[in-house]
Each structure stands twice: as structure tokens, then as C-alpha cells.
């Protein structure tokens with residue numbers, strides 16, 4: 001019985017995707033230590049608000065948003081990955097398959113999460129991520145002004161060293177919502193400029209993956225504003 005349910009969920013997912021085959025779909029993975037705010041950032045962009053409550057991500061959560069940019073409809077598929085090693089180890093190879101962009105997130109109020117950035121970059125390199133896959137660095141929780149442990153200066157040097165644009169923002173603070181928007185829009189514009197069709201990048205799941213992964217599809221149409229990568 002359980003197998004039947006899982007199979008029908010997979011078919012439903014695949015048929016949803018096949019209807020949308022004309023759209024270019026870009027897979028963006030969001031990585032970084034546990035608790036830095038990956039879930040909240042992706043929810044802010046796809047759901048338009050700060051989530052009321054979050055729990056540690058197990059495996060991966062998916063969030064999607066469809067955008068209209070210069071008359072083309074594209075879909076950003078955000079992979080909100082688990083920060084905790086025990087919740088990510090069986091999924092890691094799936095994260096890096098057919099990735100179009102990577103968002104590295106650290107917590108501005110937690111130095112250790114910034115100091116771990118080289119380890120996250122190493123993980124990308126170990127999975128042979130092509131050098132032309134756009135990468136951006138995001139410092140989250142800038143709203144906690146009196147707890148900041150990672151200075152902009154320090155983060156900017158690191159970003160420059162790795163040729164990534166740096167964004168400091170807050171998923172929580174409503175006044176920073178436009179900034180979160182700009183981060184993903186920057187990526188969307190960059191990705192849109194890439195020529196190849198990306199539908200083949202859609203994930204294919206076996207029943208085990210489906211049990212581990214929640215699929216969250218939040219379709220929020222919005223026109224793009226132009227923004228250039230700072231790198």
C-alpha cells in the first residue's frame with residue numbers, strides 16, 4: 001500500500017513537470033551550516049514571508065518560483081539542503097547533480113558558520129561543480145545588529161577571493177525583503193543568459209528519496225527587475 005502511494009506521488013510530480021516542459025527550469029542549491037537560515041531565505045523568496053516556525057531540514061526541501069523575465073517564463077527550483085551532516089549524507093550526490101547555481105549561506109551572528117565556508121566550497125569542488133556555475137555568498141540575520149560577528153569587510157575579502165558576489169540580508173526583517181528578492185533575481189538574470197535548455201535537470205526520485213524529501217511548490221509570479229552580478 002505504501003509503495004502504491006509513493007508511486008502515485010511520483011507520477012503526479014512527473015506529470016506536473018511534463019506539462020511545464022516548455023519552461024526553462026533552473027536548479028539552485030542553497031548550502032551552509034545548520035541554523036544559518038537557508039529554509040527562511042528560500043521561504044521568504046518563494047512564499048513571500050518569514051515562516052512562522054521552522055525545523056531542521058532533513059535531506060532536502062524544494063521550493064519553486066516562476067518568474068517572467070523579458071517575456072520568457074523561467075522557473076527557479078530552490079533546493080533547501082540540510083545543514084546537519086546526519087541529515088544530508090545520503091542526499092549529497094543528489095544535491096550536486098545538474099546544478100545551475102549555488103547559494104552559500106552563513107549566519108552573520110555566528111563566526112563559525114562563516115569559518116566553515118571553505119569546507120562548503122570544498123564540498124562543491126569534490127562534486128566536480130563546473131567553474132561556470134554561478135555562486136553567490138549570503139550573510140543572513142543582519143537584523144541582529146548588536147550580535148554581528150562577521151564584518152562586511154571580512155566577508156567581502158572572502159567573496160572577492162572566490163569571485164563571488166556578497167549579499168548581506170535578513171530573511172526575518174520585512175524591510176530586507178527586497179534585498180532577498182534581489183539576491184535570487186540576480187541569479188535568475190544570470191541563469192537566463194545561459195543558452196541551454198534545462199529540463200533534463202529535473203530530479204528523478206526513487207521511493208526512498210520521496211519519503212525523505214518534502215515537495216513544496218509555491219507558484220508566485222512576479223516581474224523581474226534588472227540587477228547585475230557584482231562579481
Ligand SMILES: Nc1nc2c(ncn2[C@@H]2O[C@H](COP(=O)(O)OP(=O)(O)OP(=O)(O)O)[C@@H](O)[C@H]2O)c(=O)[nH]1
Nearest residue numbers: 034035036037038039040054057083141170171172
Ligand atoms: N534573527 C533572525 N533569525 C533568523 C533569520 N533567518 C532565520 N532565522 C532563525 O534561525 C533559525 C534557523 O533557521 P532555518 O531557516 O531553519 O535554518 P537552516 O539553515 O535552514 O537550518 P537547517 O535546516 O538545520 O540546515 C530559526 O530559528 C529562524 O527563525 C534572520 O534573518 N534573522
